[in-house]
Amino acid sequence: GKSYEHLLVSSPKPGVGLVQLNRPKALNALSTPLILELNSALRGFQADSSIGAIVLTGSNKAFAAGADIKEMKDLTFSAAYGSDFIESWSHLVTFLKKPLITAVNGYALGGGCELAMMGDIMYCSTSAVFGQPEIKLGVIPGAGGSQRLTKAIGKSRAMEAILTGDNISGKQAGEWGLVAKVFETPEECTEGAIAQAAKIASFSQIAVKAAKEVVNKSQDLGIREGVEFERRVFHGLFGSKDQKIGMGAFAAKQKPEWSNE
Numbered sequence: 001g002k003s004y005e006h007l008l009v010s011s012p013k014p015g016v017g018l019v020q021l022n023r024p025k026a027l028n029a030l031s032t033p034l035i036l037e038l039n040s041a042l043r044g045f046q047a048d049s050s051i052g053a054i055v056l057t058g059s060n061k062a063f064a065a066g067a068d069i070k071e072m073k074d075l076t077f078s079a080a081y082g083s084d085f086i087e088s089w090s091h092l093v094t095f096l097k098k099p100l101i102t103a104v105n106g107y108a109l110g111g112g113c114e115l116a117m118m119g120d121i122m123y124c125s126t127s128a129v130f131g132q133p134e135i136k137l138g139v140i141p142g143a144g145g146s147q148r149l150t151k152a153i154g155k156s157r158a159m160e161a162i163l164t165g166d167n168i169s170g171k172q173a174g175e176w177g178l179v180a181k182v183f184e185t186p187e188e189c190t191e192g193a194i195a196q197a198a199k200i201a202s203f204s205q206i207a208v209k210a211a212k213e214v215v216n217k218s219q220d221l222g223i224r225e226g227v228e229f230e231r232r233v234f235h236g237l238f239g240s241k242d243q244k245i246g247m248g249a250f251a252a253k254q255k256p257e258w259s260n261e
C-alpha cells in the first residue's frame, strides 16, 4: 500500500487494518502532517471492503504526547480561527464508519488522550499514562477532551484532571471505565486489540456498521429517542441478506458465511 512518513500501516490479520503512529523523536506528537497522514490512512481503510475493523496504536513509550507544541507555540487567534485549527481532527470520527480500537501504551497526553478517546473501544496497558495537561501550557483541551473525558469518567474526576493537569494511570483508567480493558504489557495490549478487531471483522459488516451507529447515537440522544432509533435500525436489518444468512445458519446448525449485503 501507500507509505507514510509518520505512520506504519499494515493488515496484521484478515479484515484488520493497523495504524501505528511512528514519529518516535517527538513521542508521536500530533503535528499537522501526521494528522493529515492519519486521516488519509483511515480513509483508505474505510474505503477498503476487505477491512472490517481498525486498530490505532503508538509505540511502547508513547501513544501520543499531544498536539505538537513547537508547531502551535506561535499560532495566533486569527490564524487558529481562520484556518479552523484542529477541526480536521474531528473529521476522523465522522467519516469513519468502521469500528476503531485505540490501543494505548505509554503517554497519551493532551491531543494524544483526545485521539485515544476518539476510539470506539479503548484498551490500554499498565504502562499507559493519560492526561489533559493543557492547563500547564496556558490553554485548555481543544479536540474534545473536556467533553469525552467527562462523559467517560464523570464530571468531578474529569474536572480534577483538566484543572490540575494531573495524569491518570492505566490502572486507574480501567477502574474508572475510561478503557474497556487493561493489559499487563504493551505487547499484550496491541495483540489483544488486534484479536478483538479480527473478531469484529468476522461478522457481517452491515450489522457491525449498524451496531456502531446505534451505540454512538446514545451519546447524542435521550433514552426514549435513542431506543426508538435503535428499533428503526433493528427493523431495517430484516431487509439485509446477512440477517437471513445469520439466523438461517443458526437454525440449520451451520456456520454463517456473510455476504456483507
Ligand code: CO8
Binding pocket: 025, 026, 027, 029, 030, 065, 066, 067, 068, 069, 070, 086, 107, 109, 110, 111, 112, 133, 134, 137, 140, 141, 142, 143
Ligand atoms: N509537542 C512537541 N514535541 C514534543 C511533545 C509535544 N507535545 N511531547 C514531547 N515532545 C518532544 C520533546 O520536545 C523532545 O524533543 P527533543 O528531543 O527535540 O527535545 C522529545 O519529544 C522527547 O520528549 P522528552 O525529552 O520531553 O521526553 P521525556 O520522557 O523526558 O518526557 C513527556 C515525556 C512527559 C511526555 C514530555 O515530553 C511532555 O511533557 N510532553 C508534553 C506533553 C503535553 O503537554 N502535551 C499536551 C500538548 S497540548 C495539546 O495536546 C493540546 C491539544 C489541543 C487539541 C489539538 C490541537 C492540534
